[in-house]
Amino acid sequence: MQVKRFSAPLGARIEGVDVRAINDSVWKEINSLFCEHKVLVFPDQELKPEDQMAFAQKWGTLVRHPYAGLKSYPDIIELKNPGKRKDINQHWHSDMTYNTRPPKLTMLYALETPTIGGDTAFANQVLAYDDLSAGLQHTCDDLAAIHSAAGLAAMYRESPAEAPxxxxxVVRVHDETGKRALYVCKAFTQRFRDWSRQESLGLLDYLYAHSIRPEYQGRHQWSNNDLVMWDNRSVLHFAVHDHADEPRRIHRLQVEGPVPG
Ligand SMILES: [Fe+2]
Incomplete structure (x- = not known):
């Protein structure tokens, strides 16, 4: 197994592994690399949906998206390129934070990728937390925030009132590494607990801008047959739509995580 970091803040490319055939000790090694680098890329994988699900299930139970899923594989969402105007994913976020137990990881398998563009960008939220002043760290340590899928429901033409x-x-402690990470995102965070939305927005807007500074970011440029997994407990991500109408088809699934603490 060769491990090559692909950017300073996060991310490693793992070569020489067939994820269909790994034993427990290799899995442990991969998980520790995952916790360390936060984003792992496994190039040149030949995966059926069952193979991707089996690899992901080594981390736990798959969790379904509330509004999307393949008919034959409801745990898998097929991300397609619907043209930029219909793209609903142009924002920095951690996946499904509107769940009580949000997914600890998201895993994507690329079936068809553009010749250039369509990268996924990531931002390391441990670094973002570490760089805050001690005063703001203490303030954030004591805050909780309300996350909601209401905006997402509207985009899927579902009822916002019934959205999870x-x-x-606001600062979550990683259940495996013990590291503290900022845990808010513009897509789903509504306000701080016991604060009004208006009161919350000033500090939230500061944290949104801070959390995606360039020095916390890394990007993955996709090739067909890449398998990529990221740690929603410690990174934000952004699907960059700069590939116009070139096809981009990816199978996505999530693994349930702990209640953030
Ligand atoms: Fe996402």
Whole structure:
């Protein structure tokens, strides 16, 4: 197994592994690389949906998206390129934070990728937290925030009133590494607990801008047959839509995580 970091803040490319055939000790090694680098890329994988699900299930139970899923494989969402105007994913976020137990990881398998563009960008939220002043760290340590899928429901033409929502700490402690990470995102965070939305927005807007500074970011440029997994407990991500109408077809799934603490 060769491990090559692909950017300073996060991310490693793992070569020489067939994820269909790994034993427990290799899995442990991969998980520790995952916790360290936060984003792993496994190039040149030949995966059926069952193979991708089996690899992901080594981390736990698959969790379904509330509004999307393949008919034959409801745990898998097929991301397609619907043209930029219909693209609903142009924002920095951690996946499904509106769940009480949001997914600890998201895993994507590329079936068809553009010749250039369509990267996924990531931002390391441990670095973002570490760079805050001690004063703002202490303030954030004591805050919780309300996350909601209401905006997402509207985009899928579902009822916002029935959309899931959850309350999480603004700084979460990683259940495996013990590291602290900022855990808010513009897509789903509504306000701080016990604060009005208007009161929350000033500090939230500061944190949104801070959390995606260039020095926390890394990007993955996709090739067909890449398998990529990221740690929603410690990174934000952004699907960059700069590939116009060139096809981009990816199978996505999520693995349930712990209640953030
Ligand atoms: Fe996402």
């Amino acid at each position: 929502s959850a309350e999480h700490p």
